[in-house]
Amino acid sequence: MKNKIPALLLGSAIVLAAGGGAFAQDKNIKIGVLTDNSGLYSDLGGAGSTLAAQMAVEDSGLQAKGWKIDVISADHQNKPDIGTNIARQWIDVDKVDIFMDVLNSGVALAVNNVVKEKNSIMINTGAATSDLTNAQCSPNTIHWVYDTYMLANSTGQALVKAGGDTWYFLTADYAFGAALERDTTAVVVKSGGKVLGTVKHPLNSSDFSSFLLQAQASKAKIVGLANAGGDTTNSIKQAAEFGIVKGGQRLAGLLLFITDVHSLGLNVAQGLNFTETFYWDLNDDTRKFGKRFSDRTKSKAQPSMVQAGVYSGLIHYFKALEAMGGNPHDGAKVVAKMKEMPTDDPLFGKGSIRADGRKIHPAYLFEVKKPSESKGPWDYYKLVGTTPGDQAFRPLSESACPLVKK
Amino acid sequence: MQALYAQLLVGLINGSFYALLSLGLAVIFGMLNIINFAHGALFMMGAFASWMLLNYVGIGYFPALILAPLLVGIFGIILEKTIISRLYKLDHLYGLLLTFGLSLVIEGLFRNSYGSSGMPYRIPDILQGATNLGFMYMPNYRGWVVLAAMVVCVSTWAIIEKTSLGATLRAATENAPLVQAFGVNVPRLITLTYGGGVALAAFAGVLAAPIYSVNPNMGSNFINTVFAVVVIGGMGSIMGSILTGFGLGVVEGLTKVFYPQASATVVFVVMVIVLLTRPRGLFGRAA
Numbered sequence: 001m002k003n004k005i006p007a008l009l010l011g012s013a014i015v016l017a018a019g020g021g022a023f024a025q026d027k028n029i030k031i032g033v034l035t036d037n038s039g040l041y042s043d044l045g046g047a048g049s050t051l052a053a054q055m056a057v058e059d060s061g062l063q064a065k066g067w068k069i070d071v072i073s074a075d076h077q078n079k080p081d082i083g084t085n086i087a088r089q090w091i092d093v094d095k096v097d098i099f100m101d102v103l104n105s106g107v108a109l110a111v112n113n114v115v116k117e118k119n120s121i122m123i124n125t126g127a128a129t130s131d132l133t134n135a136q137c138s139p140n141t142i143h144w145v146y147d148t149y150m151l152a153n154s155t156g157q158a159l160v161k162a163g164g165d166t167w168y169f170l171t172a173d174y175a176f177g178a179a180l181e182r183d184t185t186a187v188v189v190k191s192g193g194k195v196l197g198t199v200k201h202p203l204n205s206s207d208f209s210s211f212l213l214q215a216q217a218s219k220a221k222i223v224g225l226a227n228a229g230g231d232t233t234n235s236i237k238q239a240a241e242f243g244i245v246k247g248g249q250r251l252a253g254l255l256l257f258i259t260d261v262h263s264l265g266l267n268v269a270q271g272l273n274f275t276e277t278f279y280w281d282l283n284d285d286t287r288k289f290g291k292r293f294s295d296r297t298k299s300k301a302q303p304s305m306v307q308a309g310v311y312s313g314l315i316h317y318f319k320a321l322e323a324m325g326g327n328p329h330d331g332a333k334v335v336a337k338m339k340e341m342p343t344d345d346p347l348f349g350k351g352s353i354r355a356d357g358r359k360i361h362p363a364y365l366f367e368v369k370k371p372s373e374s375k376g377p378w379d380y381y382k383l384v385g386t387t388p389g390d391q392a393f394r395p396l397s398e399s400a401c402p403l404v405k406k
Numbered sequence: 407m408q409a410l411y412a413q414l415l416v417g418l419i420n421g422s423f424y425a426l427l428s429l430g431l432a433v434i435f436g437m438l439n440i441i442n443f444a445h446g447a448l449f450m451m452g453a454f455a456s457w458m459l460l461n462y463v464g465i466g467y468f469p470a471l472i473l474a475p476l477l478v479g480i481f482g483i484i485l486e487k488t489i490i491s492r493l494y495k496l497d498h499l500y501g502l503l504l505t506f507g508l509s510l511v512i513e514g515l516f517r518n519s520y521g522s523s524g525m526p527y528r529i530p531d532i533l534q535g536a537t538n539l540g541f542m543y544m545p546n547y548r549g550w551v552v553l554a555a556m557v558v559c560v561s562t563w564a565i566i567e568k569t570s571l572g573a574t575l576r577a578a579t580e581n582a583p584l585v586q587a588f589g590v591n592v593p594r595l596i597t598l599t600y601g602g603g604v605a606l607a608a609f610a611g612v613l614a615a616p617i618y619s620v621n622p623n624m625g626s627n628f629i630n631t632v633f634a635v636v637v638i639g640g641m642g643s644i645m646g647s648i649l650t651g652f653g654l655g656v657v658e659g660l661t662k663v664f665y666p667q668a669s670a671t672v673v674f675v676v677m678v679i680v681l682l683t684r685p686r687g688l689f690g691r692a693a
Contacts, residue, residue, distance in 0.1 A: 038514075040623065043523035173667050201662075202670035206618050206627045209416045210662035210669075213542065217409050233524065233619050241529070241545040241617070243536050263619055265526030299521050 026327050027067040031057070031314065032096035034086060034111065035126065037075035040204055040230035041103050043259040044304040045126045049073075049101040051296055052307040056314035062322065072096070076107050078203070083107035087114040097121065097329060098317060100310045105129035105176035115140045121331040123317065125309030128228070128255055129179040130394060133358040137401035140331040142338065144359045145309035146277050148176070149394040151254050152184035154275040154363045154387050159222055159252055160191040167252075168220035169198035170211050170235055172227035180226040180254055196220045201227070208235045212242050216249065224252045233260050240268050257304045261380045266371040269380075273367050278305035278347055279381050282364075285346035294378075302378045312345045313359075351389060356401040363392035412542035413659045419548045421655020422555030423610055427628060428635040428647040429559055430606035433566070436642035437579050437599040440490060440501040445632065446625025447509035448604050451478045452611020453620045454516060457525050467530040467616070471554075474612045475605035482604030486597050509625070516622040524619030551613050558609060559648045566644055575599065631658075634677045640690025650688060 033053050035045040050073040057069045072094070076083035083102070090096035091114070099115060102108045103126025115122045116138040123142045124132060130147040167188050171177040177200070185195050196218045199211045212235070215223045223244060225235050232253055239251055253260075256274040280290030280302040289311070293303045303311075320337040321327055328334065335357075343351045343359065351361040365385035374380060396404050427449060434442045455474035459465040465473065485508070493501045533547040566572040578585045578592050586592045611625075618624055631654075639650035654673055661672040668675075680688060 038517065038522070040522060042517070043521045046522070199666050201666055204627060205670065206624065207416075207420050209419065209548075210413055210659055211666065213409065213412050213416060214663065216543070230523065230619065230621065230623070237619065238617065241536070241547065243543045243545075247543070259521070259523045263523040263526065263621075265528075267528070268526065298519070301521070 026329070027062075027065075029062075029067060029069045029098070029321065029327055030094065030096045031069065031071045031098050031100060032090045032094070033071065033073040033100045033310065034076055034083065034090075034107075035073065035101040035103055036078055037073065039078050041078065041126070041228070043263075043301070044229065044257040045101050045103040045306050047073075048293075048297065048301065048303060048307040049126070049310045051293065052303060052310040053100055053314055055293065055296075056311045056318070059311075060315065060318040062318055065322075076102075076104070078104045078107065080106045080110035084110045084114050087111045087120075088118075091115075091118045091120050095329075097327065097331075098123065098314075100313065101126045101306065103127055103306060105131075105179060106174050108132060109136060109175055112136060112138055112141055115331065119331040121317075121335055123310075123313035125313055126306045128176050130183060131175075131179060133354075133356040133399075133401060134394065135400045137356045137399075137403055139357075139403060140335055142313070142335060142353055142357045142359055144313045145305050146275070146363070147358075147393065148180040148183040150277075150363050150392050151180065151275050152187045154365055154385075154392065155252060155254055155273060156184045156187035156224075157191055158273060158365055158385060159250070160188055160193045164222035164250055164252070165191075165193040166220045167193060167195045167222045167224050168215045168218040169195065169224045169226050170208070170215060171198055171200045172203050172231055173200040174203055176228065177226045181224075184224055184226065184254060201231070203231065205231060206234060208238045209242060211235075212239055212244060216242065216244055216247065220249065222250050222252050224254055226254055228255045229257075229260065232256060233263050236264055236272070237268055257306070258302060258378070258380060259304050261368055262301070262378065266369060266374055266380065269368045270370045271368060273365060273384070275363050275365050276305050276381075277361055277363055278303075278308040279364065279366065279383075281379065281381070282383075289347055290378075300377070308347045312343075312347045315345045316341070316343045316353075354396065355404050356396065356399055357403070358393055360389040360393060362389050363387045409541075409663070413663050414656055415539075415542065415544065416548075417656035417659025418652060419552055419655070420658060421652035422552050423614060423628065423651075424632055424635050424655050425559050425648045425651025426555050426606055426610035426613070427632040428639065428651045429562055429644065430603040430610075431632065431636050432639070432642055432644055432647040433562070433606070434600055434603035435636070436644070437575060438490075438494070438596055439498065440493070440505065440600075441498055442603065443502055443506040443629070444485075444509040444512065445505075445603075445607050446627075446629030447512040448478055448482060448607040448625070449611040449614070449628065450516065450622060450625035451481065451512065452608025453527075453615040453618075453624060454520075454525075454611075455608065456612045456615050457527050457620045460527070461525075467612075471609070471612050475608040478608035478611075479601040479605035483597055483601040485604075486600040490600070491593070491597070509629075513622045513626065520622065522621055522623060524621030524624075527615040527620050529616040547616060551617070554613060555610075558606070562606065563644050563648065631673050634673045638673075638677050638680045638687055640687030643687065643689040646687060646689025 033050045036042045053071045074086045099122040105127045108127030125144045130149040132143045171181045253274045261269045290302045294300045339353045348361045366381040456470035459470045529547045536545045582592050639646035662669045
């Protein structure tokens with residue numbers, strides 16, 4: 001028994017030394033793309049997000065420098081409980097370092113808590129709720145692409161200015177819809193408009209005629225669609241059927257993705273105004289990325305802003321790790337480093353990350369082209385306005401985030 | 407009050423889809439004793455078939471209304487001959503599991519090729535536009551859907567209940583060996599019945615294509631509700647499923663006005679109440 005103790009001590013010393021050594025040179029990264037791989041949002045995130053992550057890994061050049069990078073993906077089925085279970089397993093068992101995409105606000109808010117509790121990292125490019133960088137902000141989360149405050153601010157303000165001063169909302173009945181409706185209402189009221197009413201519909205409703213009739217009866221000038229994905233496309237399609245636009249009311253798709261416009265077809269979608277922070281046809285860099293991306297998808301689809309965000313976010317993450325000389329597997333520390341460094345990538349241009357975790361870049365107000373204006377597949381948008389990054393998002397002075405020093 | 411009429415009418419339109427789909431299910435369950443969970447996927451295939459006919463072959467909506475159910479019906483027959491027929495001797499549960507698995511496979515295949523956000527399908531020109539009914543602006547296409555659904559439902563009911571073919575069919579479900587002894591090819595009859603039920607789903611799919619986006623999940627959005635409709639109407643009852651389909655469409659429509667959040671659940675609440683008070687469903691016969 002006696003001579004076992006030194007052996008034990010020696011053993012632990014070796015383990016500790018090995019652990020310490022690994023800390024300095026650990027060049028292993030495991031990326032987890034947590035998204036909707038099969039449901040109504042799987043075209044705007046899904047497999048395309050995983051592809052974008054792989055492209056970022058290839059373009060980073062880190063593998064040539066001896067880094068070992070794995071990308072894995074899972075389907076959270078738009079259910080917060082499934083999302084958190086996967087998140088726990090990924091962190092505890094699979095040793096995932098960083099969560100990408102995590103679309104669906106309900107899932108994102110749930111995973112946000114797990115990531116904070118376990119000191120991991122989430123670069124959220126898919127969820128909309130602005131709470132991720134406000135009351136629910138975390139030192140482990142960066143909200144990369146867009147949020148409900150920015151959408152409301154850009155699209156909402158533009159429509160009220162154009163005379164749309166009375167609103168009626170069709171709202172998806174979960175965290176995201178509520179946040180989008182709340183933020184848009186604030187902008188509408190602030191700009192001198194009025195909200196006449198709202199109807200909350202279950203997520204994944206296929207028939208909207210009932211809700212549209214209620215919107216029609218409200219006589220509001222703008223019918224605001226605080227929903228996303230298939231819910232939005234079905235609302236727009238059916239609004240055309242019921243003559244909402246012909247009757248003089250205007251539709252405001254508060255959150256539309258290029259995949260939605262593709263699904264609607266220009267005949268139905270033409271003239272819609274909405275806000276995005278990425279479009280493949282903005283400049284040479286985005287066109288180049290768009291071409292490479294679409295060549296590698298089966299349907300030849302252009303990337304959505306969510307997928308582009310996965311690429312852009314990872315590029316910045318890799319830069320931070322390279323600057324640190326290794327992967328410390330310490331979420332808060334890496335995120336702090338990422339906030340310190342200015343961002344710069346071909347897709348979103350130059351930008352920064354604020355203390356509350358909000359990534360800052362310009363927001364673009366687009367209008368969907370008429371079929372006659374479109375020159376080819378996926379040529380869908382006209383740029384009608386740009387909000388500079390420092391004005392697009394919620395000002396820090398209004399922030400309820402405890403990370404913001406006032 | 408005007409708004410209420412409009413909502414009733416809208417409910418009737420949704421009811422048409424419920425009726426068509428639950429009718430197919432009732433026919434299949436009544437004759438084959440199979441709980442066909444693949445029904446939603448076959449409905450989706452009907453919509454995709456019409457989209458493919460238009461985009462790959464250039465065949466428009468009205469021919470597709472006949473062709474798509476025919477094609478999907480043939481697919482159903484192949485499915486029945488090769489896979490489903492092996493389960494007739496086993497418990498219902500096996501058929502349910504098998505068809506549920508089949509629907510996942512079919513939906514997965516379509517998602518893999520066409521993505522999830524859906525394909526646009528235009529309303530045919532002749533049915534474009536809307537008619538002002540005074541109390542609402544009624545899209546012509548929706549009117550057509552109600553009409554087409556009613557005609558198909560009633561003729562299916564008539565074929566099963568009023569013709570000699572229907573009589574043979576019903577006899578075969580009661581006592582297959584005896585009917586076979588009279589020289590009727592019962593297995594073929596069953597195969598054709600399955601094909602017919604599937605064709606009904608595909609027909610509903612074609613009707614749905616211009617209204618909902620043609621996407622791989624469109625069937626699974628409907629199928630749970632439709633099963634509730636069949637259970638409420640009484641498993642296997644033809645008229646029951648038609649009437650319940652239209653009726654529940656209306657109930658759901660009204661819920662969308664008074665408490666929209668519950669519109670996805672109301673059908674199941676009705677199902678619970680019906681099962682507690684009339685376990686065989688509203689129109690079910692005692693076994």
